[in-house]
Amino acid sequence: MSTRRIAALALTGLALTACGTKADTASAPVAGPLPTVVPAGTELRVGDQNDLLQTLLHASGQDKDLPYKLTYGKFQGGPAILEAFRGGSLDVGIVAETPAIFAQAARQDVKVVGVVQSSKDAVHIVTSPGSTATKVADLKGKKIAYTQGTTFQPALLRALKNAGLTPADVTLVNLTPLDTPAALASGQVDAGLVTEPLGTKYLVANQDKGAHELTDDKGLTSGLQFLVAPGAALRDEARTAALRDLSARFTRAELWLAGHGQDWVQAYFVGVQKLPQSVGEAVVANNGKPTVPDYPTAIAEQQRVADLLAQAKAIPEALDVSAEFDTRFEAVQQAAKNGG
Structure with missing residues (x-):
């Protein structure tokens, strides 16, 4: 999926959500002190x-x-x-x-x-087996898996910015966290953003095939x-x-x-x-x-x-x-x- 297509889907989804029911409209903070008594039967x-x-x-x-x-x-x-x-x-x-x-x-x-x-440093960027990329700048023109709407999205934006790249310089592939390791292992993507324990599990299974973590993927998240x-x-x-x-x-x-x-x-x-x-x-x-x-x-x-x-x-x-x-x-x- 192209960068432009993913961005369009993200904005469309937000627009549709924002036009939802009145109950979905963000309200001002609830006033008054927090109640302290929990009635019996509360769940x-x-x-x-x-x-x-x-x-x-x-x-x-x-x-x-x-x-x-x-x-x-x-x-x-x-x-x-x-x-x-x-x-x-x-x-x-x-x-x-x-x-x-x-x-x-x-x-x-x-x-x-x-x-x-x-x-x-909890978000890591790992490569597919056999990849020669060692830093984020090496991913120019490559496919990168991330999960839209999660902490992976700003982490990827920050990683690209730090490397002097923009989202237009790569192909973004929106996958769930559980789908990313399989896409990496099969070579469907060149790199992907992961957290633990999925990152360590993936590298343990694939490091002898050349999969590795990039060296400049630090400090990408809050x-x-x-x-x-x-x-x-x-x-x-x-x-x-x-x-x-x-x-x-x-x-x-x-x-x-x-x-x-x-x-x-x-x-x-x-x-x-x-x-x-x-x-x-x-x-x-x-x-x-x-x-x-x-x-x-x-x-x-x-x-x-x-x-x-x-x-x-x-x-x-x-x-x-x-x-x-x-x-x-x-x-x-x-x-x-x-x-x-």
Whole structure:
């Protein structure tokens, strides 16, 4: 698919979404303090990715004595979670920074209720077997796989910009994260953007055939991960009280991970992903220790990503990303960070 065709599809999708129902129109932040009492019988439907949040809450002990019920749905990528919000089937989900920007650009009523930041080196650019490319500039005229509407999109734009290239200098191929390794292995694309553990799994299987990581693919992402919730959940006192509690537990769980890397390797990468311990250890080392930034810091990082997407016309117009954040949750996270 050509660069021009992909860009047209992206803009068309945003235009169609923005013309959706009134319920999809982004609203101002909900006023007033967060409710603290969770009524009996309250349930939160969670959009999880690769069982990550569910495993993290359990491994850290943060799923004990919940005053509400959590039910998990499995999703591949943030855009799928946003679509489930639109259909009314989820109350909260975990996404990277880019889906939140696309939601705002499409005027979808979604707010950030939890923030964590990990390594900015979490996105990797790997090659197909036999490729001689060693840096991004070597990909001029080549096919590059990425996933539109996810953190891979601004990461690719930043990589090309750093290398003195533009999207017109390459052929962009929009694939799901799970489809990218197979396309690489078969030579359908020359390079692709991946995160862990898919990146390590792909290289372990194909490095003896010449597949490798580019040397200048560092610092391509913000490292931000968000808990996000649709406006419908935040206008419901029972679910908002549950989200307040979940945001605190999410914060404590991430800080637990920062100090228990080996336990996380065993619980998630070995136990859930069924990967060798050595691979899990490599992934944890690559991802770095998560931190909980204050919201002004997170907003500034998010603004840089949105500006990059706007400059590339991947979104229709420039955005003020502060509108994405329900800032009432900053105090919740900071209290949890400080032992509350």
